[in-house]
Amino acid sequence: MSRLPEQFLWGTAVAAHQVEGGNVNSDCWALEHASPSVFVEPSGAACDHWNRYEEDIALVAQFGLNAFRFSVEWARVEPEPGVFSTAALDHYARVVDACRELSIVPVVTFHHFTQPRWMAALGGFAARDFPARFAAYCARAARAFDGIGLACTINELNLPVSAAAYFQSRASDAHRAAAQVALGAPLDAFFLFTPADAILGNGLEAHRLAREAIRAERVEVPVGMTLAISEETADPGIEDRRDARRERFYAPFLDAACNDDFVGVQTYARTHSRADGSGPLPGAPVTTMGWEDRPLAIGAVCQWIGSRWNVPLIVTENGYPGFDDARREVFITTALAGVRSAMADGADVRGYFYWSLLDNFEWMLGYRQRFGLVEVQADMRRAPKRSARSYRSQLFLNSCPDLDVR
Template sequence: MTAAFPANFIWGSATAAHQVEGSNFNSDCWALEHARPSLFREPSGDAVDQWNRFADDVALLAALGLTSYRFSIEWARVEPNEGEFSTAALDHYQRCIDACLQRGIEPIITLHHFTAPIWLARKGGMTSSEFPERFARYCEHCVRALKGFSIVCTLNELNVPLVVREKIQSLISDPSSQSAVKAAEAALGSPLTSMFLFTPEEALLSHGLAAHAMGRDAIKSVRPEVQVGVTLAIQDEVAAEGGEAHRDRRIAETITPFLEAARGDDFIGVQNYTRIVSQSDGSAGPEPGHPLTVMGYEDRPQALAQVCRYVWEQTQTPIIVTESGWAGDDDRRRQAFIEEVLEELHGAITDGVDVRGFYYWSLLDNFEWLAGYGPRFGLVDVNRTSQRRYIKPSAIAYGAIARRNGLPNGDRSTANGSRHLLSGSALGI
């Protein structure tokens, strides 16, 4: 017996350009990584060299049994100087799309995944009133130049600076971080708020939401048939006794305005990793005593389905789970987490929530922003000296679910505990 998902349900995995491509030296994030001292644990460097290995990684994904790959176009490569668009970079991304299509993999592209050209940061990034227009121009140029895709995400986790602002503020206000903040601003040539992850609330609610709307309209003006949405970081917001007002405030500030803006889009990209418990004293975080991942998140596979139920109730807009994942070295737990998440998600779909796809974050162990290469989310391990890929058992288990388009009732043990070196024959190349 199988707990089946809807026909044509999308099974995928996701990455972001800066985290996997390597040598994205024209971006604001690259500048911050190489400031001395740096707020980042380490620089991205060659990352996992996907700029040169994209076709192999897509073949890997297809060999696992997945049907779609979500990846991002790097603005810093496409528009290295303001108003100057790189045909070579766009040709590269067309080859990436073609590599997906040749393997029967549906490409879903994201046009902004945290990073931007350094020239844009020096003009204020999203804090500039000109950001929406610049973003829309970039979106239009990309979709005119590229073909072979049917789903586009405008901005990744548009609300995430608000979700993490307490941690960010704690970091940059720490006396021990002041020299790193000064070095960061010198490297950017502008205030730290010019980089997306540090964007203040007022800029997100004005220029950020406007950028999504103008970017969506620009895409539709060129390719009206393309499905367009924004992705949002939404954790399962709950309250301990006495914490209800604090929970409601968090929802009103970090979620509601963005759902309002996305209502009526072709889809909303839901990205969930955990739940947040608001306490009576106003603090919020993991439930005390519950196990955590290496990211400090509560290990809570039930959270995604709860969020999807909430988003559907609030918006009646189709959902694609554009990210969900587990960080750590215990791959048995990763496999169990995926299966538990999907069991809960299947229940939500059965109850009428319109969820059309699931993308595990991430395909590859990669560069995790300020935390560097420490946290491991990937289905595939990468030896960054040799750049060899090793398939984890969780990848095989997830691929088996995708192949059958459902969960086997009562049996979660589908892979042994051994890593697998991906060979040419396994890739089909």
């Protein structure tokens, strides 16, 4: 019997470093202030979610959603090796409580790209003892949080493998030298630049140990990881390249999820293989991120996974980056139609989380991207967009028997 909640999870999501602000003990903060930096600007106060989480969770409830995915910042919880901050743990426990008070399921991610500076200085994911250190942090955090609905160990564990060429292209020799000074370690110690062998070795082992550590503390909590998966298509005769991408970038991680309670699927676009390479379909419309504007990609990915792996799926991220909120409304409607179609074809999808609740700090690209259902104004006031209302209307339109997983 599945350990997942009986109700379909309708949610939205944030990540700690992208919204909290002032995450000064993290490796990401250090890299943002390196000179030169691979980041176009520092995160600073971000969206001040650290202080405004109650207001933001109230918006989730206002939108009619029943789940909220957020991450716990390891750098706050364990600012020094083996030293755990009661104040930070209490803060995140209050976030969990704030969700529960509004009948919102808290979905907690324990690693969303960032880690303590001291962990980076030891080598990050490549450090011999990374899996054990990460599992110890997960155990301590899980022990402090009563009421978690689901736990995600590592966000997009496969991303440094699937997007290695992109990340490496952004780092010059000068960037790497500055990162060495800022981190006391090579740039490869930062998650997004982690070598593939470290992800496939220590990364998967860290997920496994963290999963067992969380289960030991919270036996009732379903645990999984989230993966970045593109819809993969190909020109006729180039299917071998498409299939090779799937086997390299996704299959090892989906295979490793066989003992998980779910897989978090995070899809934004399609990658099309051609004789001269892979990328957006030539001539297709693209978003401000440079990705193909392809809302049906999420349904295609769920259908592909469901055809090969017997594991429940939760769409933990899917969304539209751009300033055109009317297009965002269409994107959400079309994406949900794709998910519905995948479910009709047998994909075991148990939830959908729109990324993101707030316009926020988009990592190396800074504040120049807009994914949110809510605009964050200069004075930090929240301004819900029309797409938030549109998303809410879709919940009722899609709450029909063939989308009811009970």
